[in-house]
Amino acid sequence: xxxKEIKSILEKKGSDFVLFYNLxxxxxxxxxxxxxxxxxxxxxxxxxxxxxxxxxxxEVEKARKSMIKKVYSMDKKRFFxxxxxxxxxxxxxxxxxxxxxxxxxxxxxxxxxxxxxxxKTKDISLECLKLRQIKxxxxxxxxKKGFDYGNKILNKTINNFKDFKxxxxxxxxxxxxxxxxxxxxxxxxxxxxxxNGSMPHHEPKNTNFNRGFCVIDFGIKHKGYCTDCTxxxxxxxxxxxxxxxxxxxxxxxxxxxxxxxxxxxxxEIYGNCVKSLGKDSKYFxxxxxxxxGVEIHELPNLTLSSKDRIKENMVFTVEPGIYFPxxxxxxxxxxxxxxxHPIILTKVPKDLLTI
Amino acid sequence: xxxKEIKSILEKKGSDFVLFYNLxxxxxxxxxxxxxxxxxxxxxxxxxxxxxxxxxxxEVEKARKSMIKKVYSMDKKRFFxxxxxxxxxxxxxxxxxxxxxxxxxxxxxxxxxxxxxxxKTKDISLECLKLRQIKxxxxxxxxKKGFDYGNKILNKTINNFKDFKxxxxxxxxxxxxxxxxxxxxxxxxxxxxxxNGSMPHHEPKNTNFNRGFCVIDFGIKHKGYCTDCTxxxxxxxxxxxxxxxxxxxxxxxxxxxxxxxxxxxxxEIYGNCVKSLGKDSKYFxxxxxxxxGVEIHELPNLTLSSKDRIKENMVFTVEPGIYFPxxxxxxxxxxxxxxxHPIILTKVPKDLLTI
Numbered sequence: 001x002x003x004k005e006i007k008s009i010l011e012k013k014g015s016d017f018v019l020f021y022n023l024x025x026x027x028x029x030x031x032x033x034x035x036x037x038x039x040x041x042x043x044x045x046x047x048x049x050x051x052x053x054x055x056x057x058x059e060v061e062k063a064r065k066s067m068i069k070k071v072y073s074m075d076k077k078r079f080f081x082x083x084x085x086x087x088x089x090x091x092x093x094x095x096x097x098x099x100x101x102x103x104x105x106x107x108x109x110x111x112x113x114x115x116x117x118x119x120k121t122k123d124i125s126l127e128c129l130k131l132r133q134i135k136x137x138x139x140x141x142x143x144k145k146g147f148d149y150g151n152k153i154l155n156k157t158i159n160n161f162k163d164f165k166x167x168x169x170x171x172x173x174x175x176x177x178x179x180x181x182x183x184x185x186x187x188x189x190x191x192x193x194x195x196n197g198s199m200p201h202h203e204p205k206n207t208n209f210n211r212g213f214c215v216i217d218f219g220i221k222h223k224g225y226c227t228d229c230t231x232x233x234x235x236x237x238x239x240x241x242x243x244x245x246x247x248x249x250x251x252x253x254x255x256x257x258x259x260x261x262x263x264x265x266x267x268e269i270y271g272n273c274v275k276s277l278g279k280d281s282k283y284f285x286x287x288x289x290x291x292x293g294v295e296i297h298e299l300p301n302l303t304l305s306s307k308d309r310i311k312e313n314m315v316f317t318v319e320p321g322i323y324f325p326x327x328x329x330x331x332x333x334x335x336x337x338x339x340x341h342p343i344i345l346t347k348v349p350k351d352l353l354t355i
Numbered sequence: 356x357x358x359k360e361i362k363s364i365l366e367k368k369g370s371d372f373v374l375f376y377n378l379x380x381x382x383x384x385x386x387x388x389x390x391x392x393x394x395x396x397x398x399x400x401x402x403x404x405x406x407x408x409x410x411x412x413x414e415v416e417k418a419r420k421s422m423i424k425k426v427y428s429m430d431k432k433r434f435f436x437x438x439x440x441x442x443x444x445x446x447x448x449x450x451x452x453x454x455x456x457x458x459x460x461x462x463x464x465x466x467x468x469x470x471x472x473x474x475k476t477k478d479i480s481l482e483c484l485k486l487r488q489i490k491x492x493x494x495x496x497x498x499k500k501g502f503d504y505g506n507k508i509l510n511k512t513i514n515n516f517k518d519f520k521x522x523x524x525x526x527x528x529x530x531x532x533x534x535x536x537x538x539x540x541x542x543x544x545x546x547x548x549x550x551n552g553s554m555p556h557h558e559p560k561n562t563n564f565n566r567g568f569c570v571i572d573f574g575i576k577h578k579g580y581c582t583d584c585t586x587x588x589x590x591x592x593x594x595x596x597x598x599x600x601x602x603x604x605x606x607x608x609x610x611x612x613x614x615x616x617x618x619x620x621x622x623e624i625y626g627n628c629v630k631s632l633g634k635d636s637k638y639f640x641x642x643x644x645x646x647x648g649v650e651i652h653e654l655p656n657l658t659l660s661s662k663d664r665i666k667e668n669m670v671f672t673v674e675p676g677i678y679f680p681x682x683x684x685x686x687x688x689x690x691x692x693x694x695x696h697p698i699i700l701t702k703v704p705k706d707l708l709t710i
Contacts (some may be wrong), residue, residue, distance in 0.1 A: 025651065026381060041479070041558060057640040058555040101461035106454070107480060109461055125462060172534035179527035182561030187380060199411040201394060206537030235683060267374060285412040294378065323413070 002131060003051060006034060009127050010047040015098040017087070018124055018249055019045040021108070022080065029295045030100050030128045037066035041074065042083055046092045054083055080108075084115040098124035132351055133291050133299040135313045139225065143292075143315060144318050146183075146222030147345040149336065153177045154218055154229055159231060159240060161355045162169050167191040169204035170216065178220050185221035186226035186296045193235060197329035200321060211236035213246070213328045215321075226296045228317050229346040230333035234354040245280075246330055246352045249322060252276045253332045253350075256288070257318050260342045266306040273320050274304075280322050289317040309332065314338045315345070357486060359408060361389060364482050364678040365402040370453035370476070372401040372442070373479055376463070378434065384650045385455050385483045390420035396429065397438055401447045409438055433703045435463075453479035488646050488654040490668045494580065495692065498647075498670060501538075501577030502690065502700040508532045509573055509584055509703050516588060516710045522546040523561035525571065533575050541574035541581035541651045548590060552684035555641055555676060566591035568601070568683045570676075574651060581651045583672050584701040585688030589709040600635075601707045603687055604677060608632045608648050608705075612673050615697045620662040628675050629659075635677050644672040647690055663693045670700070 010018060022028040027038035034051070035043050039062050041055035052070035052210035055063040063071045069229045074082040086095060094116055099109075101123040113119075135143065157174050163169050169190040178185060191201035194210020202215075214235050214288055219228040232246070270288045274281040289302035292315050300316055310316075320332030334346045366372060375398045377383040382393035389406070390398050394417050396410035408424035410418040418426045429543040442449060449471055453463075457480040468474075490498065512529050519525050525546040533540060547557035549565020557570075569590050574583040587601070592707055611628055625643045629636040644657035647670050655663035665671075674688030689701045 061554045061680070062556065062558075099461070101465070104461045106456035106459045106461060106464055107478065110456070123462065166537075168534055170536040172531045175534050176527045176531040179523055179530050180561065181557075182521075182523040182559065188539060199416045201417065203417075204534075204537065206535065325416070 001317070002136070003034060003045060005131055006045055006128075007047060008126065008132070010098060013096075013122055013124065013127075015096050015122060016093040016126070017044055017045055017085070018098040019112075020103070023081075023108070027224070027294075028103055029132075029298075030103065033128070033132055033294045035066050035068045035070065036224065037063050037172045039063060039226060039259075042079075043068070044083070044087060044092075046090070049090060049092060050084075052090075054086055078180075080111045080115045094119050096120045096122065098122050100128060107125055122352070129299045132293050133308075133314055134311055135293065135337075139293070140313065140315075142223045142225045143227070143337075144345065146220060146225050146227045147347075149178075149181060149183060149222055150220045150227035150229060151347045152219070153181075153240065154216070154231065157216070157218075158231065158348070158353065159232060165208055166206045167193055167196070167209065167214075167279055171204045174218050174228065176217075181355035183220045183222055186221045186228065190217040192217065192259065194328055195326060197232075198323045199349055200323060200329065209235055213242070213330050215329055215331050218334065223322075224294050226334050227345070228292050228296060228333065229322065230319055230321075230331045230347055231350065232330045232332060232352075234352060236354070238352075238354050239265065243261050243352065245322070245339065248280075249277075249305055249320060249330050250332055250350055250352070253318060253320050253334070256320065257334060257336060257342050257344065260310060260318075260336070260338070262310055262312060262340070264310040264336065266300050266302045266308040267304060270302050270304050274343055275325065277320065277322070283322040283324055284320060285323055286321065289319055289333075293315045310338055311335055312338055312340070341348075357491070358400065360387060361400055362402060363481065364486070365400070365453060368453055368477055368479065368482075369446040370402065370451050370479070372399055373453040374399055374438070374467075375452055375455055375458070376434075376462070379620060382460055382579070382649075383455075383485075384653075385458065387649050388483070388487055390423045391579065392423065393579060394418060394633065396421065397434075398586065399438070399442060401445070404445060404447060405407045407441075409441055421622050428605045430591065435466045435470045440561050441479055444549060449474050449517075451477065451487075455480045455483060471541070472700065484654045488663075488669055489666055490648065490670055490692075492572055494629075495668065495670075496582045497578045498582070498692075499700065501575060501580050501582045502702075504533075504536060504538060505573070505575045505582035505584060506702045508536075509571070512573075513570070513586065513588060513678055513703070513708065520563055521561045522548055522551070522559035522564065522709060524616050526559045529571075529573050534703070538575045538577055541576045541583065544574075545572040549682060550707075553678045553680055553682055555678060555684065555686065564590055568597070568685050570608050570684055572686065572688065572694075581647050581649070582653060583647050583687045583688065583690050584699070584703055585674055585676075586703055586705070587687060587707075589707060591709070593707075593709050598707065599675070603635075604675060604685050605687055605705055605707070606676050608672075608673060610654075611675065611706050612689060612697050612699065615665060615673075615691070615693070617665055617693065617695070619665045621655050621657045621663040621665065624658060624665075625657050625659050625661065632675065632677070636676040638679055639675060640678055642674065644674055646671045665693055667695070671685075692707050
């Protein structure tokens with residue numbers, strides 16, 4: 001996607017090419033974004049010439065199925081060495097280059113500089129993140145389809161909740177349904193019952209549920225694009241006070257979404273949430289939301305200090321939560337597509353469900 | 356684990372402390388190794404004083420459950436700033452510091468250096484990897500239990516193979532069984548049937564199986580430690596020639612394992628495999644094996660250029676494979692614990708199974 005746009009960024013920065021690479025277990029988000037390739041190797045996009053992938057022998061077949069037509073085979077051990085010779089062979093200038101400093105380790109940078117001795121490097125991470133925060137129509141199609149899948153799986157899971165005895169049962173079911181469709185998770189699903197819910201990033205346990213609120217945070221990946229949704233259900237007999245807290249958070253969440261407008265400042269949206277939560281805001285211990293795309297967390301940032309502004313075709317979460325230490329937690333999270341008005345992509349009921 | 360050993364490495368390197376951090380989705384392997392904590396934040400191990408974790412508010416409860424007793428709460432936005440003041444407050448010297456350059460991005464290094472202006476940094480990644488390659492008794496206990504789980508799940512999956520129609524069905528079952536036990540995967544499981552098996556890192560599809568060989572590569576994580584095992588079954592009616600190729604690879608794999616001795620050079624083990632494969636070695640397009648621990652790929656490396664040597668209490672894979680482009684692939688992988696002689700941890704039958 002958007003090879004034209006990244007080339008024009010290279011032009012502006014005076015960079016001869018940009019290099020993205022992946023030598024680990026995780027896909028490089030920008031390599032995935034610009035090429036559709038999520039395997040091992042490197043993506044080189046020159047300012048002038050055609051982009052190409054350099055992949056280890058065992059990944060070449062996979063790379064050829066990406067959007068990039070030119071694929072070279074390489075030996076992983078001499079990675080930056082081979083990249084250097086292929087770049088030279090293609091007659092690409094090597095005076096100035098753009099790198100993604102967010103996805104470049106110090107050691108790889110050292111190996112890189114050994115090959116490209118007199119090259120000047122510039123960070124392009126922010127430009128990529130900014131480009132990625134406004135989704136194209138093609139991306140929106142992929143995302144919408146992804147949310148259809150994600151919603152279906154989460155709805156089915158909540159409808160089957162009576163069959164589950166442990167947090168692990170729920171996670172197993174969520175993943176089974178995801179994998180059956182040939183999809184993968186966008187992050188390890190969180191299921192946190194009772195006291196466990198007081199930790200926003202609790203790791204699910206295979207012991208019997210704790211009674212009380214149960215937070216379910218789940219997302220899938222469809223063609224490289226993430227979805228994200230959290231619902232909180234109640235296990236057992238709820239008290240009036242607990243019901244009131246849930247509905248208070250739900251109304252806060254609904255109001256935040258309803259009031260989001262194009263050009264809103266994300267730090268202010270966060271501030272308004274804190275105001276709405278009043279004295280409970282001290283139990284709101286994470287960001288209000290984040291962009292969603294090839295990464296589960298990208299721009300915009302809906303946090304206190306954020307200066308990001310809401311634009312058309314942004315896709316981001318709104319997920320206020322309150323966490324009472326060593327008691328319980330509640331989080332309600334939707335993912336929003338911003339058009340003239342916000343459109344909720346996570347079509348899973350939010351009214352409190354007691355099980 | 357092994358706080359004493361890392362402190363003695365710091366002593367030798369003349370470093371005042373080592374800092375590991377994680378601000379992303381993946382656990383930092385060294386933070387996990389030395390503290391048992393896999394969440395967001397930082398682990399500081401001073402040469403002299405007690406080690407401590409700095410975690411965002413929402414992860415503090417989780418961090419307190421780790422092996423490190425001292426936990427500070429911090430604000431993620433001002434990460435390195437807060438680390439700096441907590442280190443100063445603890446009276447830790449800040450002239451020289453050790454960092455893991457394999458898990459430190461260029462951008463985070465820039466933020467870090469803004470706070471620690473005149474500090475000298477040294478890479479400690481290799482020392483950590485070398486320490487981690489020899490497993491302690493406690494680690495071996497965790498690993499053995501992990502392989503028990505992994506073997507059980509893979510055996511059950513292979514026994515149920517008749518029920519599956521697609522690669523995704525198999526992956527869904529593997530993951531379901533894993534999650535039910537409250538465990539997670541050590542990497543996205545690979546199931547590659549027929550022509551798909553010619554790509555070692557194929558992504559499973561939810562369309563009907565291709566007939567022929569079907570590669571299943573699967574591992575779980577138990578208390579942070581990975582398992583790894585590959586089996587290849589045959590779907591349909593096998594020809595004599597195909598049977599011969601499988602048995603040829605199987606015998607090669609068995610012989611390699613049988614012959615491994617303490618102090619063997621890993622590059623030579625790889626070379627012997629290439630020799631045994633003869634003319635088929637051109638279809639052997641990846642490494643022969645890798646260490647397994649808190650990361651799925653760690654030391655030793657069983658590759659052509661490796662100079663690593665086999666030592667007692669190393670845990671590593673032996674996984675020769677042959678991949679005929681656009682035809683099919685076969686891989687047989689065991690994980691070995693090296694004692695006086697190699698002990699196979701992956702107790703899943705290897706004789707060819709036709710389904």
